Amino acid sequence: MSYLPWAIAAWLFGVGVYGVITSRHYVHLIGCLTVIQSATYVALLSIGYRFGSVAPIFYSRPTSTPAVDPVLQALVLTDIVVGATVTALLLALTLQVHKKRGTVNPERLRPFRQ
Amino acid sequence: MTALLVLMFLLVAGTGAGVVLAREPRRQALALAVNGVALALLFVVLRAPDVAYSEIAVGTALVPLMFLAVLVSLKTDRPQP
């Protein structure tokens, strides 16, 4: 049972990649990319966790209280916000593709031959 | 390994699979919001309140709204021939 976090991270990654492969709509594909990103968040935060610890905020606690790792939380929280803006960029690209080619089905879009 | 942790991990796995299996994009936007809430709860149980703040605001409100706005634009936009 102590392998559960890593198994869940691997499961999320695998399910996301399966979604990207078998997707029939670009917007659905971008949603599956979000699932792949969340696999990394789960894995990173599971590394930093310690049983019996508190959050790394020492506002009303002595500094010697055992706390979880703040470095990994700092990594993940900037990543979540920046990942959302990159998702927005991908959605804007999807709109462009729809305008130029008329479809957003990845299976019907072949590389553009001049 | 408390029962709460196990439950949260399994919930996140379930909602993640739900996002992928929701093939229609409009339904997937709502599945993304549910996934965001489940992830935020997992982050709270993993003692990361800052990360939970980010995930709730971004994953539950902003990203599904952008998805829905893009879907409306795709429906009303006529492509050039």
Added chain:
Amino acid sequence: MTRRTRLILAGICSVLIAPAVVVVILHIPAFGHHPLPYGDAINRGTVARRHVTNMVTAVNFDYRAFDTLGEELMLVAAVTGTLVLLRGRRGENVSDRPARAPDRPVCERSEAVTLACRIFLPLIVAFGIYVVLHAQLTPGGGFQGGAIIASGTLLLYLGESYRLWRRLVRSLLFDMLEAAGAIVLVLCGLGPMVRGHAFLENVLPLGQSGALLCGGLILVENAGVALAVTAGFILLLLEFLEETRAAREDEKS
């Protein structure tokens, strides 16, 4: 390649990679008993060294402020790319007038929705500002607070009409705010170098631990990040909602 080819290729690759994944999972230090020397060192010493009580903020804006600078510039770049793509389609000088959508049905907002949005909008914006200001004391920061404020202003669109949303939320103001946020963070880096310190070194007076104004340069960087994130998300929302109403005859390619 067809779908079946892709699935077969993915199956072969996962069969090849799966043993490596299993070996890694078995050899990772046990969940909950990880030795974390860097985190422990930060937890032990930061309150005395930097007078802040939120370790994550100290890591984000002091110890690893260089990474935060990179992340914020990534955010500005992604927002700029999206705006160029979406505004370029419609032309720059028409971006201030709300476009019309002639053949879309207009739904009347129900009064309950309008009332709820009017009650919650100031509460959410005030909460977002609180989260930004208390970054160094309790959970919070520029990234979280910026996202909260941006999602709060969305209630303007949900509760009132599209016309009011466009009239109150001006894209020029948020363009300038986002640029200001990025410039503030870069100046926080270059400022200490004027006096001979290192890039992004914490040179301001540190204040008293537990007070609202503590942490020195962390406060200024936090404000810069909050400005950039809020303005970035609001600009994205503006453009995406404007996209749903692009009139056919305005389009330039």
